[in-house]
Amino acid sequence: MSNSWTSASGADLSAGYARHAGTLRGALRHALVARALRTHLPSWEQRVLDVGGGDGHQAVQLARAGHHVTVLDPDPAMLQRAQARVEAEPDHVRGRIRLVEGAGENAAQLVGSGFDLVCCHGVLMYLPNPDPFLHALAGVARDGGLLSVLTKNGQALAMRPGLEGRWADALAAMNTRREIGNLGVPTRADTVGDVERILGEADAATIAWYGVRVFTDHLGDTPVGEGFDQVLEAEWQAGARDPYRLVARHFHLISRRVGS
Template identity: 45%
Template structure:
């Protein structure tokens, strides 16, 4: 996702422009810190106290110039209007968060309002059209059969959450004046890898990432990815 996001940023903004970025549901801050190191001003919004603490601890080890570019706030994506004025950001990230929102349309509309004209909204969601892939590849035929007709899945923490469809989100983005500009598949080949499996050696990891990146841009592979990365642009 980082490579895809960098591609979209580079395609929309002049080289060297320091962007105002909002990372909604930033987790432990990995993406926020990466973007701050690249020179951007980043605001991280996170509702989980433990993840927010981890992000603050990671930020504390960074040089002063990077720390000055990062602001961390406790809150969630439904509260953007409480914390920020409309049009406050050039880029809004909502990665792995929308599936937990009880009213995703309202949340999306709120995120879009945070964007300046021409701003980029980056979403990462679970792909409802590929829910049968994980149980099917694991030999769970009953689970695969049930997944064909479902928009709900169990995440890696055991929580049941919503998956989204490309067509539905395309319509939603058009409705909030941030129409779809580009989309990618994420985790085409690696969704079934267990959490406790370590990374391969550097050379093998680079081959893996290259294969995933190409599959995520190529039909029909990207349509069976576990996740979808959608980029909308504010009109």
């Protein structure tokens, strides 16, 4: 399946992603997703598939907590960064992480099935059509297993350009749910209802959803500074309730596969 990440004219998007991960916005995204996963994932050992797991940030956090994680990503440059991150960990963490190159829609053939948790964070925005991709991911989760999806919020895509005074971009985002993302490639956005519908067709029912970056998305490349824990708590509280989560940059949806 073609997507705007892997077709980006050979550009090394992994470097831009790494820079973003070091900003306040990037750190908040990782921390908020991790907190939601801790809320819903059992504490005992789980088999996790992280599709589009990129540089391995989430995988390392999950492995440190005692879970076994397979990272499946189509970008060799991202997997190289993941390998470097994993190699910096102690043996007991490294031994719980497996890195596999390949596309998420081929997950069953590449890594098997029966996973307790399947993560898909920051991937759908690069796909022209999320339906077959999400169906494939649901198919490799075990009955009763969890799916975790993070993507751009189509109902609030105009918030960032509007708050930054980019009025033409705000109007375009409202009308198309598309934009050129931080990394310079075309992206698109979904709604919670869109993803719930697709996962429902694949026998996965929503447990909860959270807004990610309600108050801070317009702050550009502001670095992580003092008071991060307080910012994180404010974002977590806002992201768990209406009306705040409705205008978040991303939404994070957790669902459970109920079987057929």
